[in-house]
Amino acid sequence: MQQIPALAGRKLVFFALAAILLIWAILGLDWWSINRQFSADFTDSSGEFLGVATPSWGFLLFAIGLVVTLLIVEGCRLLFGVRAQANSQLALQRRIIDHASEAMILTDGAQRILTVNAAFEQTTGYAASEVLGQTPTMLSAGHQGLNLHRNIWDFVAENGHWEGEVWDRRKDGTIYPKHMRITAIRDEAGQASHFVATFADISEAKAEAERFDYLAHHDQLTNLPNRLALDGHLETLLDGAVPGINRLALLIIDLDNFKTVNDSLGHHAGDRLLAELARRMGGEMDRATRLFRLGGDEFVVVFDQLDRDAAVTALVDRLARAIGLPCDIDGHTLHCTPSIGISLYPEDGRDGLTLIRNADAAMYAAKAAGRNNHQFFAESMNAAANKRLHLESELWRALAENQLVLHYQPQIDLLNGKVVGVEALVRWAHPLRGMIAPADFIPVAEECGLILPLGHWVLLTACRQVRSWLDAGIDMGEMAVNISAHQFRQPDFVQTVQRVLAETGLPANRLELEITESTVMHGVDSAIQTLAQLKAMGVRLAIDDFGTGYSSLSYLRRFPLDRLKIDRSFLADVDTDPDAASLVTSIVMLGRSLGLQLVAEGVENFAQAEFLRTLECERVQGFHFYQPVSAEEVVGFGRCEEYVALPA
Template sequence: MTNSLVSEIESGASLLLRELLACLPLGIAITDRDGQILQVNGAFSALTGYQAHEVTGKHLEFIASPRLPNPDAAPGAESWGQRRDGSLFPRHQVLHPVNGQDGALAHQIAVISDLTKHKQDESHIERLAYYDELTGLPNRQFLLQQLAGVIEREQRENTTCAVLLIDLDRFKTFNDSLGHSAGDVILKEAARRIESAIRRSDTVSRQGGDEFIAVLSQLHGPEDAAIVANNILAAMAKPIPVGQHQLTITPSIGISLFPHDANTPESLIRCADTAMYHAKEQGRNNFQYYTPVLNHRVQERMSLETALRGALLNGEFSLHFQPQIALDNGMITGAEALLRWRRSNGSWMPPDQFIPVAEDCGLIVPLGQWVLEEACRQRRQWNELGLPAFPIAVNCSALQFRQPAFKDQVVDTIAAHGLGPQHIELEITESVLMASPECAQSVLGELKALGIQVAMDDFGTGYSSLAYLKQFPVDRLKIDAAFIRGLDQDATSRAIVQSIISLGRSLGLSLVAEGVETQDMRLLLNQLGCDYAQGYGICHPLPAAQFEAWVRDLSSR
């Protein structure tokens, strides 16, 4: 082979090497055996900010960070590099030795990787694993690890810690009615307020949904947990602005104590959860400590919730009907549909025991739709049998009323059974209407325009103002039985009933008295100007067949 041919081959190999270095995405530096840089590629310059002529002849480690030295790092370990502008970057550097023809070290090739994005990805993955993306708070996984460490320390130091489980009252109602974006606003603001109400040394996390947990360490006694719980209640008392609404979101808080109640993270959380349900039973917007008795009650409630779901699927519910009569002539003018539950074992479950559970677990929505369907079916059957065409009144829960499709569901259900709007009346409590007056006014206006009558139920027990009452397009007021009960003996009750009747008259509304038990009450209510009445003194709620017989008997008199 001629010298010129050898030179040509060597020249081609050199060109090929330069092209290879130029296209590699990793930083490459070729050094002599002592680490002095001879050549670098474009990726090296892009990574470090140094051009080739600025680094040639310098030792490779001049780009190592002097502020974050890592002298003990093994070859190929991660370390910090420093760019020309002084900024630091995480790097992974591997040195490949190149031996000469004599077998001795002649050169080194350094391959440098920028780990910045890798570290960012690691950090993001870790954050997803241990933090709630919406609120930025630690999640359950993080909380369990933190709580385990707190318990271990409290055991060593013989001190106390507390777990506070915080549940936002009626959050599902607001989330379903106003949309998930509104729910997100509520959750983020609740997280901020709860975090501001605890000590900096404590931890608050979001468990998912509308539940938060605070871990309070190194307490002097149970009363310290009460102080923090009261701080949280106070922080949540101010309305939260959500779009055009000012929403008051109250918390129910359950408290468990280590080592008094339990000694593991999971069991402490379970105890706090049990206490939280007790707080809800006590009217919400309060805190309760765990006691062993509560655990039994919660187990009963969970069993009841499971049985409720099965009851709807298995057809264990039925409607009973209680008539409403005109006080001036005693004729039937309507009937209220009342939900009844006969369990599979034949026992009857009182409505005041299962209705609140259905509301808490959200089952009240499908249950309420079932009641409307059944009331419409029964009204259609009575039409075909020739009974008087009085309306059937159906109670609507807060959660049901706030469903975006509520109005359409009512209209479609009535039409599906071949009925007119005059055949069904909706009963809604004043507290439901006042929870979101503007929204209620809009929905009631649409129902009114369609000819569906609405009664304000249990009037006098809520907190509606006269200004709002005048704006609500309702057709009648139902005077709560609590005021009727002592009507013939108590001057105060009589004065309240007289005031409600006068108010209704001034607003052009008809009046229905609930809980009428005696003939004397009927006569007195008629004298006071009340239009209609219902109660045990007229007729108990009856199954459909017995109610039909009662109506026919009344009509034949």
């Protein structure tokens, strides 16, 4: 087909030259005939007439020939110009087609391939010479059947176009998906004379779509299905489930005290721990169970085709054992325990959202029961969960509306009976429910993220109160303030204390920070550095609830402490239990050997006070001496020469 334009050009040149030669031959013949005519008719005439007439006819014929020749040459030039422009446009169109990213096929009305472009050769692996005269069905992958291709072409012949996705086979045998468009080219009679098909390999696009779909439905850290996948899985299961016939269980697994790992060892260690525990739990799954990561340190197990509740309990036991095995993370041996909540279909819910919500309520019940256990959902748990949610909402409002107040419990010097310090204890003065104890709302504040602003408010308010007493000439001794683990582990905690002291103008030695034993034992080196900075400022430091944690004597000696506070749980039976008395005696002796003062909290009767007096424990506090009261009331206690013992 490419030789036709060149052949047409040569023919045009040949005919143009032939026309010019013919015209000049005719003109030459006419000129010769005219000369001969004149020669015959005017032989007797003077040479003067012939000399004038003959040249004039010759000049006229020459002029006519020259004009006609020039017209033919100019016409040929114009035709060659048009032809060159047309060839240029055709060449450009061909280059565009060859450089198109989509493969193209041109077939005749019988679907025989007439031409293909470069993208076709690159996509299919076939050279143009291998497919010319063939039909596109030669590219069929086979597993969809030839009927599909025939049906497509029949549809195009009838409707003029088709677009969709098909699978084809390359020359090397590999099967690939492609998106194809076919358009019919109709002649003047409206019949399909040719077909143009364009297609593109969409293997990478489909792989990318599948990757995005995987990422959308899976957790990147553990590669477990995520919450979105869980919702889809539950919807599929429950759509086909029949209450009374089908049963399933949903387990929510929360790792106890996981935040401690992140806070003490960093999120990298926490991520490694999560990945390891996910691997272990995944090993306990079978055909009837599927593991998901809900988010953070929470996992979900869906137990399909449940036949008896005992199977759930057996699964819980296996999961608890797998989670409880020690994990070596960055040189630290970590032990984890789970709190597991369980809801059942159809008893506890007939849709995924309800099952998740009720299992979550059961999980919180497991935490409230002491952690490291499992609980099946009960309707009463919903009331507790709603109460907790309501309490969380109200707590945010309480801080914004100044509903929180501080009460102060005096610390007594057992040697002289005088008030030597006070401990600030936060209370919630609820407008409807009255005074709420910290044990009822501090855990909620820790879970909902309110503990940081609440703790800062307590520290600032307590320091302002001591400054106010000093300005009024009232000496209540040191102000002890409890510091939460979240506060202590903040990178700017030392700077926060400095700002509070500067803002209130309180001498640093008037402030005592009480930090729990478990707080300082997570990230010991960091804790020692923080305590040393606070100590350098002049702030006094005490370990709260001493004996309830797991601190070792070697670490304890490294902490720059001033006091140990003996937890109230050890004093409960010192007057009746020799073992309890021996334990408290050992703690007092340990503190004294470390050069630390001892403060016993929770002293509630005379016998406990006398026992501590025999041990020469320096300070005590508890209901036997004074209850926590407002700032105005505690001032009166401080002005007494000695304490007034409350009834036992």
